[in-house]
Amino acid sequence: MKVLMLSWEYPPRAVGGLARHVYELTRSLVKKGVEVDLLTAREEALPYEEKIEGVRVFRVDPYHGDPGGFTAWVMRLNLALLEKGASLAAREQYDLVHAHDWLVAYSARGLKHAFNMPLLATIHATEHGRNHGLHNDLQRYISDVEWWLTFEAWKVICCSRYMEKELIDVFQLPRDKIRIIYNGIDLEAFEPAPGTEKKRQQFAAQEEKIIFFVGRLVREKGVDTLLDAAAILQSQNIPLKFIIAGKGPEGDYLRHKAVELGLQERVAFTGYISDEERNLIYHLADAAVFPSFYEPFGIVALEAMAAKTPVLVSDVGGFDEIVEHDVDGLKFYAGDASSLATQLLRLFQEKDLAGKLVRNGYKKARSFSWEELAAQTIGVYREIISSHVKIKQQETLFSQRNPISAGKPSRYQKH
Numbered sequence: 234m235k236v237l238m239l240s241w242e243y244p245p246r247a248v249g250g251l252a253r254h255v256y257e258l259t260r261s262l263v264k265k266g267v268e269v270d271l272l273t274a275r276e277e278a279l280p281y282e283e284k285i286e287g288v289r290v291f292r293v294d295p296y297h298g299d300p301g302g303f304t305a306w307v308m309r310l311n312l313a314l315l316e317k318g319a320s321l322a323a324r325e326q327y328d329l330v331h332a333h334d335w336l337v338a339y340s341a342r343g344l345k346h347a348f349n350m351p352l353l354a355t356i357h358a359t360e361h362g363r364n365h366g367l368h369n370d371l372q373r374y375i376s377d378v379e380w381w382l383t384f385e386a387w388k389v390i391c392c393s394r395y396m397e398k399e400l401i402d403v404f405q406l407p408r409d410k411i412r413i414i415y416n417g418i419d420l421e422a423f424e425p426a427p428g429t430e431k432k433r434q435q436f437a438a439q440e441e442k443i444i445f446f447v448g449r450l451v452r453e454k455g456v457d458t459l460l461d462a463a464a465i466l467q468s469q470n471i472p473l474k475f476i477i478a479g480k481g482p483e484g485d486y487l488r489h490k491a492v493e494l495g496l497q498e499r500v501a502f503t504g505y506i507s508d509e510e511r512n513l514i515y516h517l518a519d520a521a522v523f524p525s526f527y528e529p530f531g532i533v534a535l536e537a538m539a540a541k542t543p544v545l546v547s548d549v550g551g552f553d554e555i556v557e558h559d560v561d562g563l564k565f566y567a568g569d570a571s572s573l574a575t576q577l578l579r580l581f582q583e584k585d586l587a588g589k590l591v592r593n594g595y596k597k598a599r600s601f602s603w604e605e606l607a608a609q610t611i612g613v614y615r616e617i618i619s620s621h622v623k624i625k626q627q628e629t630l631f632s633q634r635n636p637i638s639a640g641k642p643s644r645y646q647k648h
């Protein structure tokens with residue numbers, strides 16, 4: 234089985250959870266015998282071609298010029314992906330093309346029709362979900378492209394029951410076109426490194442509890458709520474230190490807000506951190522908090538569980554499906570700082586609560602794996618390939634019986 238995969242992010246170029254998903258999916262597919270060629274955007278001095286854990290990675294520079302902002306950049310990226318994808322598809326026999334999110338929709342659709350390959354789409358998040366509706370022309374445009382990608386795809390993979398409902402509600406996608414496949418976690422990657430305990434003093438005083446957030450600094454991740462909760466707890470003289478890791482367009486606003494709330498001594502913004510630094514902080518932290526307003530899956534909840542750090546999440550999206558309140562984590566109402574502050578206080582004051590959450594959380598994390606994600610994805614590949622083969626056979630039979638139509642373009646080339 235040979236797959237041409239398209240994704241706008243792949244490590245080290247990582248904007249969000251999508252990059253982690255594509256990295257883990259592609260290497261797990263290769264371990265299971267699937268040949269994977271991955272096409273992605275190049276940045277800085279990254280090589281144009283390299284083999285990473287058996288995956289052939291091809292990076293392209295978007296076409297030159299900079300008119301029109303982000304959507305024009307996406308279009309120029311798609312032209313470059315299409316050009317590279319076409320030169321590969323002309324010499325390789327791909328069974329299908331697999332696209333991740335709207336950012337590669339144009340090139341994926343072009344390759345589908347030009348090379349008569351079936352198209353599979355994974356939708357990681359929607360514009361409608363991220364913004365709680367569509368409020369301007371840019372959002373409506375992105376949502377249209379997302380709909381178009383799901384329309385063109387033979388099957389659509391999403392990462393939670395929540396996302397399945399969103400795809401049905403927003404795009405009127407038929408349920409039988411959707412496959413839910415959960416993300417995974419690599420437990421071994423979260424084993425504590427030796428000497429972690431000693432490093433704690435660099436971050437906080439003995440009596441202070443450390444609370445950790447990691448993610449993109451965008452509105453939907455709800456860091457606002459975490460700062461408001463920090464202010465409530467500070468007013469009650471609870472000794473806490475907050476570490477906020479990640480970067481994004483809301484960074485300056487959040488730093489300002491922390492100062493306005495008088496939290497400059499309590500909150501540290503680290504900016505971007507490596508996976509090793511992230512793991513270290515998980516191990517130092519007394520709690521990991523993820524206050525998203527929108528979260529299709531939320532790999533970070535599994536990360537905290539794997540690192541044996543008590544996890545607190547808002548009651549939305551994938552978080553709501555992964556975390557069982559009071560059993561393997563704590564939940565609070567999204568956007569409600571006093572609900573978050575109450576749960577943090579419970580965690581630090583109720584005897585045995587943290588230990589119970591950590592034990593059950595680790596068990597929960599063990600039930601998710603990238604291997605399983607790859608196995609289920611291969612199941613979807615098989616489904617698509619076998620129906621494509623059947624259609625090709627029917628077309629041959631049809632043209633033999635109706636010589637007049639022989640040589641005409643197939644119905645997949647017609648659109």
Ligand code: NHF
Pocket residue numbers: 249250251254357358392416528529530531532551
């Ligand atoms: O984990 C990978 C990721 C999800 O919730 C996450 C999101 C984007 O917002 O599937 O995609």
